Amino acid sequence: MKFLIFAELCNRIESIKGRLDTIEILSGAIKDVDLEDLAIFVRLILGKPFPDWSPMKLGIGPNLLYESIAYVTGKNRDGVIKRLNSVGDLGKAVEEMLANKSQTSFFAEELTLTEVYAAFEAISRAEGGKSQKERLRIIHRLFSVASPIEGHYITGILLDDMRIGVGEGNVRDAVAKAFGVDSSLVEHAQQVLNDMGEVAVLALLGQEALSQVKMQIFHPVRMMLARQGTISQVISDSGAIAVEYKYDGARFQFHKKGGDARMYSRRLEEVTDALPDVVSMLLGATDHDLILDGEVIAVKDDRPMPFQTVLKRFRRKHGVADAVDAITLVPNVFDILYLDGEMLLDRPFSERREILTRVLQMYATPQLVSDDPAAIEAYYQHALDDGHEGVMLKLLGSRYTPGMRGKDWVKIKPEVDTLDLVVVGAEWGEGKRAHVYGSFLVAARQDDRLVPVSRVATGLSDDQLTRLYETLKDTIMHTEEKMVYFEPALVFEIGYSEIQQSPNYEGGFALRFPRFVQVRDDKDIREANTLEDIRERYEMIQTR
Numbered sequence: 362m363k364f365l366i367f368a369e370l371c372n373r374i375e376s377i378k379g380r381l382d383t384i385e386i387l388s389g390a391i392k393d394v395d396l397e398d399l400a401i402f403v404r405l406i407l408g409k410p411f412p413d414w415s416p417m418k419l420g421i422g423p424n425l426l427y428e429s430i431a432y433v434t435g436k437n438r439d440g441v442i443k444r445l446n447s448v449g450d451l452g453k454a455v456e457e458m459l460a461n462k463s464q465t466s467f468f469a470e471e472l473t474l475t476e477v478y479a480a481f482e483a484i485s486r487a488e489g490g491k492s493q494k495e496r497l498r499i500i501h502r503l504f505s506v507a508s509p510i511e512g513h514y515i516t517g518i519l520l521d522d523m524r525i526g527v528g529e530g531n532v533r534d535a536v537a538k539a540f541g542v543d544s545s546l547v548e549h550a551q552q553v554l555n556d557m558g559e560v561a562v563l564a565l566l567g568q569e570a571l572s573q574v575k576m577q578i579f580h581p582v583r584m585m586l587a588r589q590g591t592i593s594q595v596i597s598d599s600g601a602i603a604v605e606y607k608y609d610g611a612r613f614q615f616h617k618k619g620g621d622a623r624m625y626s627r628r629l630e631e632v633t634d635a636l637p638d639v640v641s642m643l644l645g646a647t648d649h650d651l652i653l654d655g656e657v658i659a660v661k662d663d664r665p666m667p668f669q670t671v672l673k674r675f676r677r678k679h680g681v682a683d684a685v686d687a688i689t690l691v692p693n694v695f696d697i698l699y700l701d702g703e704m705l706l707d708r709p710f711s712e713r714r715e716i717l718t719r720v721l722q723m724y725a726t727p728q729l730v731s732d733d734p735a736a737i738e739a740y741y742q743h744a745l746d747d748g749h750e751g752v753m754l755k756l757l758g759s760r761y762t763p764g765m766r767g768k769d770w771v772k773i774k775p776e777v778d779t780l781d782l783v784v785v786g787a788e789w790g791e792g793k794r795a796h797v798y799g800s801f802l803v804a805a806r807q808d809d810r811l812v813p814v815s816r817v818a819t820g821l822s823d824d825q826l827t828r829l830y831e832t833l834k835d836t837i838m839h840t841e842e843k844m845v846y847f848e849p850a851l852v853f854e855i856g857y858s859e860i861q862q863s864p865n866y867e868g869g870f871a872l873r874f875p876r877f878v879q880v881r882d883d884k885d886i887r888e889a890n891t892l893e894d895i896r897e898r899y900e901m902i903q904t905r
Contacts, residue, residue: 362398364472364507367405368514375525383526387535391561399565400558401478407532408523410481412556413629414580417485421496421519423848424835426451429500434458445839451520456513459504470506477503477515520848522838528809532557540564546571552763553706555582555629576652576704578618581625583764584654585696586888587753589898590771592737595754598768601732603710603755605695606744607772608726610658611671611883613692615643618650628885632675639692646723650701653721654761655694665748672882695726695753698761710769711757730757741773750774764887766894779856780872780890781881783811786846787833790826797830798845801877803853805868807892812868814895817855820877829880849886854878860899868892870899 370390377383387406394402404410411417427445431438436458448454480499487495500519504512517523533551537544542564550560553574563570576582595602612627613636622644623633633640639657659666659674666688674688697717698705705713718725729740741752751774759769782803790799800818804811821829836848856876863871870892 362394362402362474364474364477364511367402367474368508368511371406371514371517371523371525372510374527377526380531383531384535384538387527387531388538391535391539396562396565398474399561400556401474402558403532403536403561404556404558405474405478405518406525406527407529407557408518408521410478410518411485412554412558412580413583414555416631417482419481419484419519419521421484421500422835423451423520423838425493425496425500426455426516426519429497429504430455430458432497432501433504434461442839446841449839449841450524451522451838452513452516452524455504455516456509459507459509459512472503472506472511481518520838522848523809526809529557530808532561536561536564540567542568542571550574552582552765553704555580555763576699576706578616578650578652578699579623581614581616581629582698583629583887584612584614584627585761585763585770586766587770587772588766588768588894590754590768590773592734592741592754592773595771596732596734596737599756601730601757602737603714603757604729604731604737604740605726605753605755606693606747606749607751607753607774608656608658608693609665609668609750610656610693611668611675612654612656613639615640615653615655615692615694616651617644617647617653620644626675627883627888635675636690639690643692643694643724647721649720650699651697651720652699653694653717654696654698655692655724655726657690657692660689660691668879675883692724693726694721694724696761697721706761706763709758709760710755713761745775778858779854779878780805780895781852781884781888782814782855783849783886783889784833784847784851784853785811785813785849786844788816789843789845794823794826797826798833799826801829801853802844802846803855803875804849804889805892805895806887806889807868811849811886812892813866814868814870814892815855815857815866815872815875817853817872817875817877819875820856825877852881852884852886852889854881860895862899868895870895 374383374386410419427438427441431441444458445451445454480503484496484499503515507515533547534544537547546568547560547564550563550571551557553576554560614625616623622640623631624636624640626632657671659670670688674690694717697713700716700720731737744752751772754771754773756769782805784801785804786802787798788800789795790797800816802813803815803817804813833847836850838846838848855872856878857872858874861871861873862869865871
């Protein structure tokens, strides 16, 4: 498939407003893609060249793009940034600038989908001291050969910012429509395989192929998420429930096959080398091949330590042995997804729990099963007294739904009025803070878009502002007067007093008295709260 055809399709879809029209056009395009291009096509239309479970990452920031575009178009870096600021969208700015590029290939070439994908693979594989130069060389070559519209969408993929209005839900329904299969089977296969490209190939083969998907050890799946709620409401809706501690730690997924074991963070990054002690503990606790879901906490004097203490270990690449001695970590396992060749996702939670306690000799989290509000409240208080965040309420009949934030898991903690929101912009500070960002624009998810819902300036110390400036300065996409806008990557936990309707933000809501709580380095932006979450909380308060 010519990449130009792909880019023109993206351009067409970007101009469509209706979801059903998008699915109709996308399904027709998917049906026409050759088998050898199908997986790549689906991944790229989502702006994700590699499956989530894959260790391959592009790791391209705006500054590298500025340098490449400057080289190819014959402009200086400041000229590229100036043009971007006037357009407001790097992909569109690149399209305009490539129309007048000065660096071109000696031979007329037409890029294919597989050639562009091979370039992305080469970027991901570039390692060592010369990796930056190698990435630049590859990007230079792509932009020198690409037509303006191709450059637009190559840029979007490189920055994980396609902006064409296509999310996983759209692709799921388009794949189902294209090949005449049940969309629920497509969704289930995506939860298991964590690769919509591979799922599309199976859908082409038919419903039977989709229904026979199996989990694979060392291919991590997304982790199931929880909603906030109340004990009384969950008992009223469900009767007896499982109650477990909610830890202030870092989520992990543990995979074991024979004597080989690997551990993944909630962002599905491998952290085996950073946590050799935890891996060893879990290896010694079972003789089975399995996949476990749990949370690691740091402990000192038999008391849990703050979340940030755990993250220091997760991030560590050097001096791991010293860190093991300095910070004691303990795994707490609360679910099992796979055992000795059998996938357990669709088993009821109560069955998974019984299997977990049977095959794991240690580290299963404590659990109470009850429909008595007083007993559950007492268990909740006991968790708080032990230094934990609160409790999790889990429906006994619930299946494990990777990446989904349903009503089967509910978190209960004292300070429920927080949201995980994505940092999309900032305003320069004033006075002594003029050299750093003074306030931040944060957004909720809506399909594949990020919708601003608040600015936050309180709760941030000078040291935190300095660290955030260093973290974000190389991710600037464009500027508008005192505002800067970032490549979305960082999640803030934001506290607030209430949610109000507001015409000042696109989503129609605003947070009253927002305050910064912490950076959630462990969370991917897909785990941020949605606009629907905010609407539900607002409506819940209105009906009280």
